[in-house]
Amino acid sequence: MLDLPAASLVARGLPPEFQAQPPIARPPFSPRRLIAPGALIYTEGAERSSILRLKDGCVVLTQSLDGKRRQILDVIGPGRLFGLAHGKTNHCSAEACTYSEIEAVDPQRERLNVEDALLHSLKRAQKHATLLGRKTTMEKIAAAIADLALQFGRPGFVGSRRAETFHLYLTRSDLGDWLGLTIETVSRYLNQLKRGGIIDFSDPQIVSILDADKLAALAGGGAVDGTLCIA
Amino acid sequence: MLDLPAASLVARGLPPEFQAQPPIARPPFSPRRLIAPGALIYTEGAERSSILRLKDGCVVLTQSLDGKRRQILDVIGPGRLFGLAHGKTNHCSAEACTYSEIEAVDPQRERLNVEDALLHSLKRAQKHATLLGRKTTMEKIAAAIADLALQFGRPGFVGSRRAETFHLYLTRSDLGDWLGLTIETVSRYLNQLKRGGIIDFSDPQIVSILDADKLAALAGGGAVDGTLCIA
DNA sequence: CGCTAACTTGATAAGCTTCAAGTTCCGTGG
DNA sequence: CCACGGAACTTGAAGCTTATCAAGTTAGCG
Structure with missing residues (x-):
């Protein structure tokens, strides 16, 4: 794990090394990025981001309804891939819940990992639906x-x-x-x-x-x- | 569409051409199969089926909780692919809602279609979660x-x-x-x-x-x- | 030392589920 | 031909669970 401050301090403050981070991606495939809590990694409806791997921290995927209601689709922990989408835009937003470190994934080089992550995401989404509905x-x-x-x-x-x-x-x-x-x-x-x-x-x-x-x-x-x- | 009986007759009767159908798959890659309403196409937890295309009819994917509660994960209409799963077993059951015709898909030959269907399924699952939750x-x-x-x-x-x-x-x-x-x-x-x-x-x-x-x-x-x- | 954000807790109310008939439509059998 | 039975659907009344509203608490931060 990153060297985090004591638990209760993690809440919302922004230590200097995070304040300088722009919230949205710089040129594609910048190898690694540090993200501050609450920061958006990508946005629903915006042009699709690259596929990402969470090296450390915690990220949630969200969809929003009329700006007021929000649904968290998945909670992502270290090691998992995210940012897999269909058309030209993202289906959901991705947001860091704590100081997080991500890296871009090369879909060519890691084709099997990406496929695997996709199936895993689908399986989790299905379990989640059963949880929500029943x-x-x-x-x-x-x-x-x-x-x-x-x-x-x-x-x-x-x-x-x-x-x-x-x-x-x-x-x-x-x-x-x-x-x-x-x-x-x-x-x-x-x-x-x-x-x-x-x-x-x-x-x-x-x-x-x-x-x-x-x-x-x-x-x-x-x-x-x-x-x-x-x- | 198949040549279906008049709407109200579709309910539960089994015309002769369907009665002979065994409910579960025969040898893999039988090119096409006709399925009767209510029949299981594959079962949650059973060995993974091949990837299938719905040529005609209507199929639902379901998960069950303690045998009593049931969640329908998706409703599938003609043209869509289903049966995409992660490990060695199916994540969910697939069940025909009416007389349906399916065919096996060769994942090698149709790699792009399968990928597309996978992303499409994920997108639908996410929308579904937002619907259920919010x-x-x-x-x-x-x-x-x-x-x-x-x-x-x-x-x-x-x-x-x-x-x-x-x-x-x-x-x-x-x-x-x-x-x-x-x-x-x-x-x-x-x-x-x-x-x-x-x-x-x-x-x-x-x-x-x-x-x-x-x-x-x-x-x-x-x-x-x-x-x-x-x- | 007060301010804000997150969390907790209580009272009330709304919305959905549960329970209970009752209806309609088919198919079956007398 | 009509009576019976089952499955799906509709409709009403009562009860529960959870949302909403409203304080009140705790813990950082300025």
């Missing part, structure tokens, strides 16, 4: 946490107990836009899981999983795994 | 009708007035599973559109669009078009 609120929340733990988790401790922990780069509002819920509902259910001893967070952005089995059970059916998508 | 019930219903009209519509008449008409191969239950609603809600909103003079149906499976502009307006924002996906 899962209960608790299932949605649990599945989201399980998915983020897989993408961003690392071993950690709560007191002396081992518990997988991850940095929740998304705000409650982002989670709502991902799961088709409101801020308030997200907050209520997260705290319900916390009271139930299934997850823990003192800082609202640092989440630990205390009972992965129960979490998976709550995330509900569909496939073997309760997450949005594993394989 | 659109109102009326917007969902209107967008679904507009999408089906594009895929299945042809010029028709209501009385002496020209009105695009399409055969609704989906039941109310299917529509609910597509849009994340119940049968009853789908029925109520369809009838509301009918009372409002925006659509018409006397047979519940034959739908005419009386006011395409109002329908598009009701289908709500997102892109220029109100449908799930055009381009």
Whole structure:
């Protein structure tokens, strides 16, 4: 991971090395770019960007409805490719949730990787649709946490107990836009899981999983795994 | 189109030429197959099928949750490819909604078509997620009708007035599973559109669009078009 | 030390689901 | 030929879940 400031400091400040970054791409195939939290990487409807690989950080893909309503289509963690689109324009916007590092991918050289990423994205999109259309609120929340733990988790401790922990780069509002819920509902259910001893967070952005089995059970059916998508 | 029986007869009977069809694929790359309504073309979790082209009819892709809840991921009309999956197994099941004709696609020979279909599927899946997560019930219903009209519509008449008409191969239950609603809600909103003079149906499976502009307006924002996906 | 942004929590209300009939349209069998 | 039965659809009433509205809290930052 990048050398990030302590968890609670990550929120919205812009250290000097990020302030100078222009929000939108410079000449194509600039090999690597650092992106500040909240910055747009590309924009829905604009001329299609190149295919990108997230080296580090967290990026969300979004679509917006009348400027007010927003849907997060996917949350992307380190290693994944994004920016795959059909026609001449992007289907969605891409936005960094934290300090992120991306690099352009050469579709010729990495044809297999691109194909793979495309199929993986489709699979995740399908799981996401099932979540949005047919899962209960608790299932949605649990599945989201399980998915983020897989993408961003690392071993950690709560007191002396081992518990997988991850940095929740998304705000409650982002989670709502991902799961088709409101801020308030997200907050209520997260705290319900916390009271139930299934997850823990003192800082609202640092989440630990205390009972992965129960979490998976709550995330509900569909496939073997309760997450949005594993394989 | 195939030579179908009159609209209202299409429902569930099995004419002789379909009764003999085994529901699941015979040896790979059998060039063409006829499928009866309700028949499974391939099954979620089973060994991956070949890539298929729908020559005629209507196919839905579904995922199921605990056997009770079902999500329809996409509704596929003539010309489109489906059966694109990631690992060794299918992500979803494919089911015919009416008498349908499919053929296997050779991914070598049709590489560009397959790539295109893949990107198109992803784009539709993303639009679908935005619909499920952030659109109102009326917007969902209107967008679904507009999408089906594009895929299945042809010029028709209501009385002496020209009105695009399409055969609704989906039941109310299917529509609910597509849009994340119940049968009853789908029925109520369809009838509301009918009372409002925006659509018409006397047979519940034959739908005419009386006011395409109002329908598009009701289908709500997102892109220029109100449908799930055009381009 | 107050300001703002994110988060939490409570009360109310709206919208959808659930439950329950009832209708229509076919196909079947007496 | 008509009565019966099933499947899809429609419609109404009641109940729940979640959205909305409204404070109130916490934590950085100027």
